[in-house]
Amino acid sequence: MKTMRMCYSVVLSMLVAFVLASTPVSAKEKVKVGFIGPLTGGTSSNGIGGRNSADLAVRLHNANPNGKYEYELVVLDDECKPDKGVQAATKLGADKGVIAAATHYCSAVAIATVDTYHKFGLPVIVWGAVLPDITYGNNYKEIHRVNGTMINQNETAAKFMTGLGYKTWAVIHDTTDYGKGHNKYFSEYVTKNGGKILGTFGVTADQQDFTAELTKIKSLDPDVVYFGGLTPIGVRIRAQMDKLGLKSQFEGTSGIVSEAFIQGTGPLAEGVVAFREGAYPEKLPGGKYFLEQYAKQNYADGPEAYGAFSFAAMTLILDTIEKTGPDRKKVRKALDKVKGQDSIIGEITFDDHGQNTVALISKYVVQDGKWTLWEESEYAAGTRKLMRR
């Protein structure tokens, strides 16, 4: 009998707690939208900037009295690791309340998750990953992207660097699809423009010691060390180049355009060049508006290089939901048809793979601890000089 009494009391107390705790109150219908990006790990500054920007879009929409729905942003962390990204994507996809999402800064993660979104029929807009295959490697209608791909980026990079007179390169890339993609497109374009690749080195994303690879590169003596990868190992390679007295120019990709790279390398960042699709935030059509609104919310960290894209992606999602109602299929169909939609990053037009066409590539160089547009830098003016120039 004692047993039974115990059981009863346990069940009862649980029920009481259950009833007490569930008291819903809401005026507008609540709609959940998702955001996934790297919130921890070496690329987290970009992820947090993206998160804040998406959050800003949601806040602005919720503040609008004419909006039909009240939006709730579900934020998940992909740690810039493919498997964690798939877990997060599964979580979003499996939650039927989530209607659409802005997802992924890291290409390695984004390419891994496309199947998952397709499986669950969750429409997403990629806000930072640049690997072409994310949109072009499949026919999934769920996947869209507001930023450009690495093809244009590397084409510009190769033309620009050969134009400066550099002749020989050594390539270090991480062995995810992101690094491999950069290696492929950059090597292709640089040879086309008359440059020469002396050696190519694949490294893992959490490698600590690069002295062996860099010592080899030192014996090859290239004009430029091209690095296709993300901030954390970019920082290590730049620092260890200095340790070994390797005096080649350091050239990166959009993966190192972040405050974290400059903080991590300190004075060694000076004169590092990198390339990114899209314009400098202040130069964007709606850049000023975006930066003003962002500043008003008092986020602890800045929007970083891809914040504007994240904001544009989330705004596009919310606008679409307002039009179609909270239904995944309808939202997906509406997104597929987006043409000439006005946004802070300019007009958004998705082609039949869901890819926005952004032709503009910005060239950056670090000057006095800041990513500066090449055209406005003292390097372009000739008052400062890159390595080996």
Added chain:
Amino acid sequence: MKRTLPEFGVLLPGIAGLIVLTVYLALLLQVESQTEIAALLVIAVVAALAATRFGVMPRIGRSFREFEGPFSLAIACAVLVMVAYFHEDHFILLLIATVIIYIIVTLGLNIQFGFVGMLNFAGAAFFGVGCYTAAVLTKNTPLPHLLILVIGGLMAAFIGSLLILPVLRTRGHYSAVITIAFGLLFKIFLEVNDVLGGPQGLHVDGMNVLGWEFNKNIEIGDDLEISFYVNYIIVGLLVLGLSFTLVRRLERSWIGLNLDAIRLDETAAACFGLNLIRWKVTAFTVGNFLIGMAGALYAMMVGFIAPTNFTFGDSLIMVSIVLLGGIGNPWGLVVATIILVIVPEKLQAIQEYRFLLFATMVMLMLLFRPEGLLPRPLRTYFPAWKPR
């Protein structure tokens, strides 16, 4: 008639316990508000303490022990009832499936740790062998997918046998380092090896048995849609049932006796003529087989695997489950797995801190209750036989 009444008395606490647990788990899986979840967890802890205090726990334990067969079936049925209840809730079903797969893994580790006393700090690596086998085979061969599960297990057992020689030649700490080194080596190897996808990882096809697509939702009529995870839960339950029976049988057989003898004192066991090498190899291989099989199923379910799934930290979590549950007791593993898999997923607030909390929990456990949540009971050969 005389015998049925006391038997019913023994049976009752078990049935009640099972029902309460099922309802509780269903509640825990269903609620979403963080305060409700926290309240439920507090209730569970209080209830468990109270139950122990008032002697309910041993009674439940007794009815489980004495009617283990029927209760195992009843538990499987309870899981199915829960699955039916949540039939279209992908995420909850994914959690249930993950728990089932992790139980299979820890059963394998239990044979190695709990029975023969071999340290294996490369659990995640053998799990990964199973995963990668499934990924490669589903992509490149037309082999039936159920067979691939078995091959995944065999591959893990085979890779494990490469370690047999150094593991057998060394003892204690020294053999621990071999499994640790292997675990790290495996992850680094995957990361640098391009053929297996490198750090990018691999896509794995969903399971397909006799034309039945596991990755498609089951649609019955117009408005009843059953999540595709149900497929995996059913296969997982079958595999789990087989593994569980195997482990139980093994434990009760003379093989289990031999394994225990070796764990307790190698030298003495050898003196009594037990072949140490034979039994260690058996336990290590069977354990890895189970882990590998679970890995293959997991890979097909989640559809994507990468080296970072199989880190040293993951191996440690597997070991902690075995230790928390009570080394050597398969039922303890079930409880510990449920706690370690479900709680951090549900309680978002601790998700960030989960490693910290688990590690602290295990440390406290080791310091104050080293025998685990449900310590392994004495071997009983006759139901209802009480050692005096």
Added chain:
Amino acid sequence: MDIGLLGQYIMNGLMLGMMYALVAVGFTLFFGVLDVINFSHGDVLTVGAFTGLATSLGLTALGISSAPLVVVIVFLSAIVCMSALGAFIARYLVLPLKSAPALNTLLLTLMLGIVLHEAVRLFYPQGANPQRFPSLLSTEAYSFGHFTLRVDSALLLLAGLAVIIGVHLLINKTKLGLAIRAVAQDEETAKLMGINFTLIVLVTFAIGSGLAAFAGIMHGLYYSEINFGMGLLLGVIGFSAAIVGGLGNIYGAIIGGFLFAALQTIGALALPFASAYKDVFAFGVVILIMAWRPTGLISEKVSERV
């Protein structure tokens, strides 16, 4: 091969080997006195490095900028703090489990390691990101052909060597060292001879953890960067080195450390395929060595007592 390049590789290898050896000596000391593996050792190193970083940032905030002074204070603070932490671990976590199965101690320290580095990740400001470690030593460099010798690297190498010689002298020439050796050889007899067992264990843990802190700062100064996960691999490599050398033997640990670094460097240099396989190669060789000499290169001289 170019002699300058060869020199560069040797220099890289020596730096790595020095760090591994310092970590390995800690493992081997712990094992000597208490027959336990302290797997939190690698993460003690991490915490040590972060203590050093915090100290240097604090000093900068206080306006103390004299480089030699900062270096000394950074090293001292990290070593003192970690010695205390090591003694604490021994007193409250390892000693209470002295009579429990070895597996329990192993697990306890593994978990402690997780607690330590997770604490750094969660509670150090921006702890999840790699942190820049300031260059406190002279960054002057001398080039000889392809060989570049940086003053800071050379200083670190010399300091490491001095520490290892210091440990050697401490163990072999002092009364404390004698006591440590006595405890390592036979606990019961040592107690009978009037040696304070607990004290010696605590001191040994303090020394080992201090060495880890030293290695952590060295790591920070050499790579100019530290992160919360750096201790895991360093710990496992240090442990492997200690095991390969033979647990309980300091010289074995030192040899093991340099051997592992040599394997990695050779792996990167001589393997025909990607240099990325160097760690796979190194760990593979460790497993082979274990199969060949199950108790390490310099084995313990004990027979089993039943």
